[in-house]
Amino acid sequence: MKREDLLILLSFLLVLEGYLGGNVAPALLGVFLLLYLYGLRLVTRIGVSGERAIEGTKLEEGKAVTAALRLRNTGGDVFVRVREETPGFEAEPVEIFLGSGEEKTVTYSIVPRAKGRFTLRPPRAIALDPRGLYVEEFVLGEGLGVLVRPSIEGIRDAVRADHNLRLAEAYRKGAFLGTESLEIKDLREYQHGDDFKRIDWKATARLGELVVKDFLREENADVYIFLDNTSEMRKGIKRAKIDYASTLALQLAANLVSRFRVGMVIYDDARAELLPPGKGPSQVEAIRERLSIRGKGGAMSMRFEFDIRMGEKAREFLGKVLPLRKGRKGPTGVFEGLSLVKNPSYIIFITDLSNPRELYRAIATAVRAHRVMVLSPNPVLFYSGRLDEKTLERLYRAYVERENLxxxxNLLAPTIDLGPSDYLREIMKLEGWGR
Structure with missing residues (x-):
């Protein structure tokens, strides 16, 4: 309710109170208030016009562009608030005071969050008189057509995600481990002498210049299986996820020790334990002994909230504030586990992603020195309780959240979603039986 409407209602209530109570004072006060508001309305003039201009019509996703808004006050003194209303664009709030007949130009930033062709809606101004009684809204200028091109960082993320998905498929076919790398390190401009096979034609078409892919160069390295033994992994009504994960870890190790030195890191909420890499049947037996992990009772969590954007600069900063030094303790022991792996290696995480923020940070740091893959038992698929309408709704919400997760x-490393029935199939493919 506007302040003017509230005062008018108060005036009528005062008149009504005077009439019903036989007291003339409230009635006179109510009449005086109505006359005062009527007089203010006669002398109050609110009028604002203007137009917006921006630096060009070709924008870049996620990159701020400066908008200049020229405002003209055609009425009395007003406070003006300006807002942008185009979906997919973020703008700084603008608040300004305009005297009677005054003109001002204000600048602010607009950040496009989606790529494509858009029509920027004209900004909307909300003008308020100094007493705060009268409010008017005005549309400033006309719409403007713009083209938002994908950012370099966005293209890199899309390429990484696409290639990580292909690497995940390569793993399913047994081709993840080896000396030849398919993983993209970066995108860069074409230079004379570059192999034409390295040109990324999609990125080239978007940017209008030749862009090539740089691939990671790798040598034979040890394999480390990182097994998540945190509290969520050990929960389960009939059988815990850690039981399935332990079986998968053992079968992976048994398959790989003939070709690679295989080590294992078992981490929980506070610490990590390292089994140094080795080869042969004796190493398989050593891993088997370390995998004597028991589950614990309790219902599994179905929460996968996760909201983090991390670019290269953020990862560099993370490396400074979260150094991977031996003995580091934190919400999980995964950082301590990574500090125990000294040389560039293959790292296979087996985790349900129940602590996504911390694990994302760990993997973001690990991929800078290692080749990483994530095998993730899906808690939704491991649910073994009663299914009613509310439970099904909760499981569906968890499924959608996990898909986004x-x-x-996958922007960081190939990530494969697994259910209880997937283990045998994955192991068979690694062994070559499923080809």
Missing amino acids: LRKF
Whole structure:
């Protein structure tokens, strides 16, 4: 309710109170208030016009562009608030005071958050008189057509996600481990002498210049299986996720020790334990002994909230504030586990992603020195309780949240979603039986 409407209602209530109570004072006060508001309305003039201009019509996703808004006050003194209303664009709030007949130009930033062709809606101005009684809204200028091109960082993320998905498929076919790398390190401008096979034609078409892919160069390295033994992994009504994860870890190790030195890191909420890499049947037996992990009772969590954007600068900063030194303790022991791996290696995480923020940070740091893959038992698929309408709704919400989570992790490293029935199939493919 506007302040003017509230005062008018108060005036009528005062008149009514005077009439019903036989007291003339409230009635006179109510009449005086109505006359005062009527007089203010006669002398109050609110009028604002203007137009917006921006620096060009070709914008870049996520990159701020400066908008200049020229405002003209055609009425009395007013406070003006300006807001942008185009979906997919963020703008700084603008608040300004305009005297009677005054003109001012204000600048602010607009950040496009989606790529494509858009029509920027004209900004909307809300003008308020100094007493705060009268409010008017005005549309300033006309709409403007713009083209938002994808950012370099956005293209890199899309390429990484696409290639990580292909690497995940390569793993399913047994081709993840080896000396030849398919993983993209970066995108850069074409230079004379570059192999034409390295040109990324999609990125080239978007940017209008030749862009090539740089691939990571790798040598034979040890394999480390990182097994998540945090509290969420050990929960389960009939059988815990850690039981399935331990079986998968053992079968992976048994398959790989003939070709690689295989080590294992078992981490929980506070610490990590390292089994140094080795080869042969004796190493398989050593891993088997370390995998004597028991589950614990309790219902599994179905929460996968995760909201983090991390670019290269953020990762560099993370490396400074979260150094991977031996003995580091934190919300999980995964950082301590990574500090125990000294040389560039293959790292296979087996985790349900129940602590996504911390794990994302760990993997973001690990991929800078290692080749990483994530095998993730899906808690939704491991649910073994009663199914009623509310439970099904909760499981569906958890499924949608997890799908979004997997997309974010695939920007960092190939991430494969697993259910209880997937283990045998994955192991068979690694062994070559499923080809």
